[in-house]
Amino acid sequence: MKELVVISGKGGTGKTSVAAALAILARQAVIADCDVDAADLHLLLQPQKSESQIFRSGHVAMVDTEACIGCGTCMRVCRFEAIQLDPVSGKAVIDPLACEGCGACTDVCLSSALWFEERECGRWLVSQTRAGTLVHARLNIGAENSGKLVSLVRKKARSLAEEQKVPWIIVDGPPGTGCAVIASITNADAVLVVAEATVSGQHDWKRVAQLAQYFKIPLFVCVNRGDIHPLLTAEIEAEALVLNAQFLGTIPYDQKFNQAQWQGLTIVETQVGPASLVIRSLWDQIQQQFKP
Numbered sequence: 231m232k233e234l235v236v237i238s239g240k241g242g243t244g245k246t247s248v249a250a251a252l253a254i255l256a257r258q259a260v261i262a263d264c265d266v267d268a269a270d271l272h273l274l275l276q277p278q279k280s281e282s283q284i285f286r287s288g289h290v291a292m293v294d295t296e297a298c299i300g301c302g303t304c305m306r307v308c309r310f311e312a313i314q315l316d317p318v319s320g321k322a323v324i325d326p327l328a329c330e331g332c333g334a335c336t337d338v339c340l341s342s343a344l345w346f347e348e349r350e351c352g353r354w355l356v357s358q359t360r361a362g363t364l365v366h367a368r369l370n371i372g373a374e375n376s377g378k379l380v381s382l383v384r385k386k387a388r389s390l391a392e393e394q395k396v397p398w399i400i401v402d403g404p405p406g407t408g409c410a411v412i413a414s415i416t417n418a419d420a421v422l423v424v425a426e427a428t429v430s431g432q433h434d435w436k437r438v439a440q441l442a443q444y445f446k447i448p449l450f451v452c453v454n455r456g457d458i459h460p461l462l463t464a465e466i467e468a469e470a471l472v473l474n475a476q477f478l479g480t481i482p483y484d485q486k487f488n489q490a491q492w493q494g495l496t497i498v499e500t501q502v503g504p505a506s507l508v509i510r511s512l513w514d515q516i517q518q519q520f521k522p
């Protein structure tokens with residue numbers, strides 16, 4: 231079983247559209263949507279939910295209003311301005327969005343009126359789609375620790391892939407180069423960067439390529455809508471050589487991408503056009519690399 235992670239370095243490059251198309255081409259795959267801050271793979275794969283679990287991470291302070299004597303000591307030590315005294319009752323009130331779970335308030339409360347609860351940060355879900363089983367997640371507004379949730383989604387996807395004995399796990403990774411991206415590529419078999427032929431796209435693809443290099447993960451790159459700026463596309467292709475990445479091709483700008491999205495389909499499920507032909511060729515090249 232091989233795990234391919236599709237990343238982009240920045241948002242808006244068409245990474246999710248490419249990842250969904252690859253999942254369809256793989257035929258037998260478990261799909262993991264690790265873009266947990268802005269998950270949208272479900273828009274193309276129309277999942278039918280079969281399992282839903284709460285994701286908890288970190289802690290939030292809670293007040294026992296019976297025990298609180300309203301002395302305000304906790305409010306004075308909180309560096310995050312997460313505690314106020316209620317103007318009516320005079321008791322401490324915690325703002326859960328501002329609380330960082332540092333524990334300073336619990337240390338100073340002589341009335342033992344404060345304690346910690348595990349913070350509910352979102353949900354992770356298992357769903358069935360026409361491309362295979364999808365593991366995805368929803369992070370609550372303002373919730374943190376997306377890296378931990380990404381690791382959880384990947385772990386669940388791997389155990390389902392082993393159970394179902396499918397040859398592929400296709401991961402739609404998060405944008406950027408932060409903690410969530412590191413969590414999505416660690417120990418993967420290969421990374422595909424969907425780059426964009428813009429100045430920022432070129433800059434960001436190099437950053438994620440260096441990240442994949444650091445973790446010694448085999449690296450592929452393609453440029454989406456590369457015909458819009460052939461010069462930058464050529465530069466990305468040249469950089470791929472330097473960065474030890476295999477350049478798989480240039481996906482041309484194709485209106486069929488939009489038409490497919492309006493129908494809730496991937497580009498490889500619509501009438502054959504230039505972009506879908508290139509994506510099929512990308513998939514053939516990736517498969518070639520992993521032939522036994």
Ligand code: SF4
Nearest residue numbers: 298299301302304339
């Ligand atoms: S330190 Fe304890 S008793 Fe004092 S206001 Fe805070 S919670 Fe209430």
Ligand code: SF4
Nearest residue numbers: 308329330332333335
């Ligand atoms: S745990 Fe830290 S951040 Fe949260 S309310 Fe207490 S002092 Fe403030």
